[in-house]
Amino acid sequence: MTPLADLIDFARAVPGHAPWPRVPVxxxxxxxxxxxxxxxxxTLLGLWADGGRVHMALADTARPPAVAVVSLDxxxxxxxxxxxxxxxxxxxERALRDLSGLRPEGIPDPRPWLDxxxxxxxxxxxxxxxxxxxxxxxxxxxxxxxxxxxxEPGHFRFTVDGETVVRLEQRLGYTHKGLExxxxxxxxxHAARLAGRASGDSTVAYAFAxxxxxxxxxxxxxxxxxxxxxxxxxxxxxLANHLGDIGAVCNDAAFGLIHAHFGILRERVLRxxxxxxxxxxxxxxxxxxxxxxxxxxxxxxxxxxxxxEVHKELPRLAELYDKTTSLQDRxxxxxxxxxxxxxxxxxxxxxxxxxxxxxxxxRDLPYPPYDRLRFGVALRTEGDVNARIxxxxxxxRQSMTLIExxxxxxxxxxxxxxxxxxxGAGREGMAMVESFRGDVLAWLRLDAAGVIARCHLRxxxxxxxxxxxxxxxxxxxxxxxxxxxxxxxxxxxxxx
Numbered sequence: 001m002t003p004l005a006d007l008i009d010f011a012r013a014v015p016g017h018a019p020w021p022r023v024p025v026x027x028x029x030x031x032x033x034x035x036x037x038x039x040x041x042x043t044l045l046g047l048w049a050d051g052g053r054v055h056m057a058l059a060d061t062a063r064p065p066a067v068a069v070v071s072l073d074x075x076x077x078x079x080x081x082x083x084x085x086x087x088x089x090x091x092x093e094r095a096l097r098d099l100s101g102l103r104p105e106g107i108p109d110p111r112p113w114l115d116x117x118x119x120x121x122x123x124x125x126x127x128x129x130x131x132x133x134x135x136x137x138x139x140x141x142x143x144x145x146x147x148x149x150x151x152e153p154g155h156f157r158f159t160v161d162g163e164t165v166v167r168l169e170q171r172l173g174y175t176h177k178g179l180e181x182x183x184x185x186x187x188x189x190h191a192a193r194l195a196g197r198a199s200g201d202s203t204v205a206y207a208f209a210x211x212x213x214x215x216x217x218x219x220x221x222x223x224x225x226x227x228x229x230x231x232x233x234x235x236x237x238x239l240a241n242h243l244g245d246i247g248a249v250c251n252d253a254a255f256g257l258i259h260a261h262f263g264i265l266r267e268r269v270l271r272x273x274x275x276x277x278x279x280x281x282x283x284x285x286x287x288x289x290x291x292x293x294x295x296x297x298x299x300x301x302x303x304x305x306x307x308x309e310v311h312k313e314l315p316r317l318a319e320l321y322d323k324t325t326s327l328q329d330r331x332x333x334x335x336x337x338x339x340x341x342x343x344x345x346x347x348x349x350x351x352x353x354x355x356x357x358x359x360x361x362x363r364d365l366p367y368p369p370y371d372r373l374r375f376g377v378a379l380r381t382e383g384d385v386n387a388r389i390x391x392x393x394x395x396x397r398q399s400m401t402l403i404e405x406x407x408x409x410x411x412x413x414x415x416x417x418x419x420x421x422x423x424g425a426g427r428e429g430m431a432m433v434e435s436f437r438g439d440v441l442a443w444l445r446l447d448a449a450g451v452i453a454r455c456h457l458r459x460x461x462x463x464x465x466x467x468x469x470x471x472x473x474x475x476x477x478x479x480x481x482x483x484x485x486x487x488x489x490x491x492x493x494x495x496x
Contacts, residue, residue, distance in 0.1 A: 019216050030056075034056075034084075034085040034086050037058070041059075047082060052074050052077070056082065057443070077101065077102055081107040083109070084104075098113055099181075140157060140158065141158040144156055152492060156168060160477060168472050168473070179198055184454060185452065188218075192287050196286075200281065201490070204285070208440075212433065214429055214444060216430065218419045219423050224411045226414075226415045234433070236403070242436060246262050247262025258320060310396070314393070321389070334482055335384055335475060335479065341467055345467055348437070348438025351388060361434035362375070363377055377398075378394030424450055437489070438464070442455070442457055443455065461490045462494055465489045
């Protein structure tokens with residue numbers, strides 16, 4: 001018996017929700033579940049509304065893991081706050097209220113999150129009450145939302161004592177685009193294009209997760225070759241982003257040489273992606289029922305040449321990073337994320353794994369083709385910028401191993417099977433996919449005509465952004481770019 005089974009009566013699971021169960025619960029059971037979140041391996045995966053109902057996705061990540069969704073009817077438009085008992089739920093809960101109008105009763109932070117005061121037809125944003133900090137000699141440094149360089153908007157409010165950061169508070173939501181509401185009424189194929197634009201650097205992971213959720217609802221599986229091509233695209237996306245992130249962190253420590261070398265390697269990956277799949281980011285290449293573009297023999301040759309180049313250059317760059325004392329002085333011991341916080345927030349990806357949270361969706365909630373591939377999960381416990389860099393180094397090596405395995409075992413055959421929309425009418429599907437940042441969740445409900453009635457997408461950044469606030473405390477202001485880039489959370493993916 002798992003802890004989930006101790007709290008949830010799975011005999012009450014609603015029919016037509018795949019592959020994990022969805023169970024209606026009472027308000028009391030909802031509170032009990034919220035109170036247990038964060039204990040042992042009991043993790044919040046997502047929190048969203050569907051009409052007058054709220055859903056909470058949960059996982060017991062002890063091996064073997066278990067996943068479930070619990071649902072509560074919001075009587076009179078209200079439901080018991082999860083964030084009151086489990087702080088990681090606060091931001092999803094605030095966003096849920098902004099998007100649906102349902103009220104979390106007892107929420108300790110009632111401020112809007114996505115709504116900047118412009119949704120009712122106003123032409124001027126309303127003010128935002130940042131949390132007060134009292135103390136002698138403290139002052140505030142506001143940064144953003146517009147930043148130097150071509151990056152997404154976000155506001156950071158630092159409270160500092162001299163150069164030491166006492167508190168950081170974030171204000172996001174500037175890139176809110178109404179994505180989930182644009183998906184309502186769309187066909188699964190059109191909604192897949194929207195899902196792939198939730199966060200452009202994770203377009204493959206989002207399209208992958210959405211496609212698997214739609215396929216779960218319809219009971220349709222993609223052809224074998226498409227399954228392996230999806231895995232290939234996912235690892236190429238991971239490879240490109242990790243190469244870019246390592247270089248960018250070093251650049252923020254004023255070591256441009258490594259940034260240049262990693263920039264070259266990342267460009268090589270993107271060019272190979274374009275050769276293989278006709279798009280540098282592989283956008284719109286995964287769709288429900290399979291993939292849109294096959295891998296040609298020329299593409300396979302390009303990938304083998306790419307792997308040879310990365311295999312040659314990566315050890316030398318790792319040694320350069322490791323033996324540059326001035327660089328190590330900036331990254332070792334900087335921006336430490338405590339393991340207990342990583343576990344409490346269910347922090348995924350390299351950020352969580354650099355702080356000892358041993359979770360990877362590919363291994364722990366295995367999905368094709370990863371259930372047939374061999375790979376290791378990089379893990380460190382120091383939790384600093386340096387650990388997050390080394391986890392990325394290790395994951396680059398694992399991605400290259402996975403790409404080699406996929407190329408060696410790629411089956412022949414078709415690459416797409418149309419969804420059985422009639423079979424999916426009125427059903428619900430859910431999926432989780434490991435992006436380069438961590439686990440992406442996709443949940444959808446189809447109406448009687450087989451179009452999207454409701455879809456929810458959850459980026460790993462929801463549970464990572466708050467931890468950046470914790471990791472920067474006690475560091476100097478000048479180290480914030482290092483910490484921020486070593487987290488590399490998504491603005492767009494969090495802003496829906």
